[in-house]
Amino acid sequence: MSFPGRVRRLALAFAAIAFGATSIPANADPLAKDLFGAHRLPAATNAESFGFYSKGCFSGGVAIATDGPTWQAMRLSRNRRWGHPELIATLERLSREASRDGWPGLLIGDISQPRGGPMLTGHASHQIGLDADIWLTPMPNRTLTASERENIGATSMIKKDSLHVDDRLWTPAHAAVLKRAASYGNVERILVHPGIKKKLCDTVKGDRSWLRKVRPYWGHDAHFHLRIGCPSGSAGCKGQEGTPRGDGCDSSLAWWFTEEPWRPAKGPAKPRSRDIMTMASLPAACRVVLNAPEPVSEAAVTFGGGRTTIAASGAVPVTANAFAATPETAIPLPQPRPFD
Ligand SMILES: [Zn+2]
Numbered sequence: 248m249s250f251p252g253r254v255r256r257l258a259l260a261f262a263a264i265a266f267g268a269t270s271i272p273a274n275a276d277p278l279a280k281d282l283f284g285a286h287r288l289p290a291a292t293n294a295e296s297f298g299f300y301s302k303g304c305f306s307g308g309v310a311i312a313t314d315g316p317t318w319q320a321m322r323l324s325r326n327r328r329w330g331h332p333e334l335i336a337t338l339e340r341l342s343r344e345a346s347r348d349g350w351p352g353l354l355i356g357d358i359s360q361p362r363g364g365p366m367l368t369g370h371a372s373h374q375i376g377l378d379a380d381i382w383l384t385p386m387p388n389r390t391l392t393a394s395e396r397e398n399i400g401a402t403s404m405i406k407k408d409s410l411h412v413d414d415r416l417w418t419p420a421h422a423a424v425l426k427r428a429a430s431y432g433n434v435e436r437i438l439v440h441p442g443i444k445k446k447l448c449d450t451v452k453g454d455r456s457w458l459r460k461v462r463p464y465w466g467h468d469a470h471f472h473l474r475i476g477c478p479s480g481s482a483g484c485k486g487q488e489g490t491p492r493g494d495g496c497d498s499s500l501a502w503w504f505t506e507e508p509w510r511p512a513k514g515p516a517k518p519r520s521r522d523i524m525t526m527a528s529l530p531a532a533c534r535v536v537l538n539a540p541e542p543v544s545e546a547a548v549t550f551g552g553g554r555t556t557i558a559a560s561g562a563v564p565v566t567a568n569a570f571a572a573t574p575e576t577a578i579p580l581p582q583p584r585p586f587d
Contacts, residue, residue, distance in 0.1 A: 276525040283364025290539035296375040296484040304363040304533040305376035317342035318353040331376035350424040352386030365521035401469035429457035438464040438472035441503035448496035458494035
């Protein structure tokens with residue numbers, strides 16, 4: 248080997264040590280969750296969702312304020328209070344209208360990262376700013392401290408070692424907040440534990456059409472998951488298939504009360520998609536989103552707190568029913584137990 252060649256090799260070896268490149272090959276693509284997880288602020292461009300709920304990103308995100316007249320955001324350290332403006336407006340509206348129905352206010356869990364994308368932990372979906380988790384624990388009549396918001400747990404509505412709602416915890420107000428959310432034209436799905444769906448099936452009188460949007464799913468015993476459809480102006484957003492006709496209080500629900508959905512998966516555990524996803528798996532627009540400039544501050548893109556409400560600010564377009572109906576499907580097929 249020539250002298251210059253040796254120097255070059257040595258230099259490369261030092262570079263590898265300096266960058267801590269021990270086990271990862273030098274040419275490995277970075278994980279999308281690391282790139283998106285590193286952003287503290289949204290992409291300051293037009294509000295647009297790209298890709299699918301579990302494979303995408305979004306620009307023009309806004310944060311819901313940590314505190315509003317009828318909500319409090321939880322787990323503030325996660326910085327997941329971000330969403331498409333239409334979702335944030337929907338949450339603000341739900342908190343306000345549900346409080347008139349007797350639900351004292353929303354405790355808001357994870358929405359999205361500032362620019363969406365796969366998360367470092369948790370959720371497979373919540374990537375395009377159109378999903379939000381809302382606790383089934385009513386908001387207390389006082390402002391929670393930052394530490395309480397990190398540490399208090401949501402209360403499971405399901406009786407221990409059962410698939411059924413604990414009747415000591417379930418109230419008409421729980422049904423009311425779900426009904427209110429389902430009544431919005433842009434809300435396409437609400438995910439709840441199968442026991443909660445069953446409780447609604449067994450008890451809701453009169454108009455039952457809204458039950459169609461309330462879907463049984465793993466988890467979701469202490470919170471519900473609200474999903475809106477692709478907003479107008481998001482041509483790159485991929486909608487989800489529509490929910491089947493009817494109230495869903497049928498064989499598709501009965502399946503959840505068999506052994507099958509709860510059987511542990513066979514074979515070695517597969518890696519979660521968020522743990523292997525690179526930018527190559529996401530829509531090309533997500534590279535632009537990743538590199539877009541930030542807004543001047545978090546406050547500049549935070550809505551709904553204090554004196555101002557989203558509806559009054561005029562800065563957020565609220566368009567219900569702004570997306571086409573999606574096709575019908577049959578009952579959901581059993582799948583490996585996914586994260587929401
Ligand atoms: Zn969720």
